[in-house]
Amino acid sequence: MDLGPYSGFILASYAISTLIVLALVAWVVLDRRQLERTLHDLASKGVTRRGPATAPAAAKLSSTATDTQE
Amino acid sequence: MLKLLAENIAIDRGGRRVFSGLSFDLDAGHALIVTGQNGIGKSSLLRTLAGLVPPTEGTLRLQGGETERSPAEHAHYFGHQSAVKPALTALENLEFWRDFLQPARPQAFSGFPVATDAALEMLGIGHTARLPAAYLSAGQTRRLALARLFVCPRPIWLMDEPTSALDTASEALLLTLMQDHLTHGGMILTATHTPLALRPSRTLHLEAADPADMPSADGEPDSLEEIYG
């Protein structure tokens, strides 16, 4: 296949576009991995996501929490 | 022997004489509790001792300290501001101060550095170590700021209202830790409204001689009543 006298420009366009798309894909994938790891870490420490009623420390919290929550 | 000497200190803030003729000395292992009504100059006194406000008159010396270092460089200042960066985790905040502050361990002082994790655990915020400090409550941020005093040993603690934003349990803990610091030959100067049962301690009560004489740039020094506790 002959891309003519401007093959450099054509190939550069495709190469740069591929790089940018790959960077986007990498961002999405790495971000997801890191978030899943953090979620896993937090979950393994016994932190739950749903309301405070399920947390084991909640009973104590209600009676002793004098600090203000930001 | 470590001994902090203040001789004939006068402080001006914004052209106004806050106080003058203040002299006291403090031995290692002792606490000085500064009391007095609002605006009398308790915070100014602590900031002067911290080297943040130069005294207009008088001298501050530390006997038995490390040579070529000012008294302020032997001191921790625990003021109203926490110096905590919300974007960093609690541990990152603490590790920075551990590495950045130069520790001061003169002979008479036997304080030792506490590991960062242990310091956070000791203050009851070990579970927040890897969380960004933005997630911490006011009381937790305060305790994180307090942890700084343990990871970098320095003999003098300058504490401005140390118990503010702390609950009763944390207050009791803080008192124990302060007492422990005295036991190791440290010294504490604290401005407070709540009575702190530190032993051995002395009270320095700042009081205006006469309200009319308050802006006494050249007149009588304000009377200073020292009550030995």
Added chain:
Amino acid sequence: MAILDYANPTRFLRLTQIVLPWLTAACLAAFAVGLYMTFFVSPEDYQQGQTVKIMYIHVPAAWLCMMTYSIMAISSLGTLVWKHPLADVSAKAAAPIGAAFTLIALITGSLWGRPMWGTYWEWDARMTSVLVLLIMYLGLIALWRTMEDPIRAGKAAAVLTLVGAINLPIIKFSVEWWNTLHQPASVMRMDGPTIDTSMLVPLFVMAGAATLLFFVLHLQAMRNEILRRRVRAMRLKAAAGSRAARMAPPSSPLSSPMSGTPGAAE
């Protein structure tokens, strides 16, 4: 952080979990067909020669960077008017993708312009307004990054996105007017008649593939954003929870090797 708030996101996560593999496969297939057609089937342009191949990425990218902004604008309406819990997630997730497509459109346009017009950059109407669009994308991303609270950041960004949506056509038209004062049109023309079906088909295939790519990335980025908010909620809980329980016992917190007895009061 009520359970209700997460009801929709949870369903969204489940749904996208099923849809995403199929979308990804369709996207890859479309790109395979599209790229094959551009390189081996589509003819040379009688004027532009082989450089017309740049069109097959440039035009879809340019199209998508507009579409992405429209999606963000609709999402912003969703945030401000309908208060849909996923709206600001959608807007935030779309911005980096939109910026990337805008960048592709600008770079490929520049690389196409060099052999055709002899310059990488010309301050003509279309290029300038696309550059302004890039700045708006980047500004929005920066705005999201400066605020820690995603709800507050989402509202602020939604206002800016909508104002930008009004601003964009204004920029476009004013620039056209401004441009004609100064220089003759060297604007590339993509008017219908000049394009033959042999080019139109691969162009549409590539545009379809790029659109699929956008949706794959957007859905995945939205999933990430939901996870990020869960992490945030859990961290807030982790900081608050077990606070009282973890308070160290006040007995001898500093077990020093040289622990002495407390001195007597003076």
Added chain:
Amino acid sequence: MSERPLPWAMTLLRRELRLSMRVGGGAQVGVLFFLAVVTVIPFGLGPDMNLLARIGPAILWIGALLATLLGLDRLFQADRDDGTLDLMLMAGRPLELVVLTKCLAHWLATGLPLVVAAPVLGIFLNLQPLAMGAVTLTLLVGTPALTLIGAIGAALTVSLRRGGLLLAVLVVPLAIPVLIFGVSAANAALVVGTPFRAPFAILCALSLLAAVIGPVASAMALRFSSD
């Protein structure tokens, strides 16, 4: 001390870089502002590519100057607002070196991206490769001087609310020499017969001088401000 020189300075540098990269740090806003300034200028001048090519180096330099100045107002103010500055004054570390380290971190996070962006923006201004290289090189050498001089203004206005505008006003006159020699060295690539080496050497000298004067003057101003 360990074998690495000044471990505390490395710690400070790492922390400052971390802070500028994380949420709320705003390290990328400077380069975005640079892009915005350069984009706006052709709107004012009209899209005359020959004119733009002639004044391109000056536009890039002024853009870099403005982007640097606007990013500097939080250099010390953020630390003062949360009490960090007080502790830094008491840390027992030479304040001049603390300031120098903070400036280095600030330059790495906001100044260096400007240098990297300059060639790209050069395309918008129709700069030829040689001129592009010259501008980038002069910015690489000159922007540290802008940061270091700006630090003086940042230290002087640290205690002021909304000190950002005042900072710019204070610092712009001090930055003029840097601008003059930066632009004239960059112009050497445009106009045949103009010398490059002499203004470039002076620019280097200005940066080195700023690396001494900036931290010393800033440290002095910070000590006065702690009142």
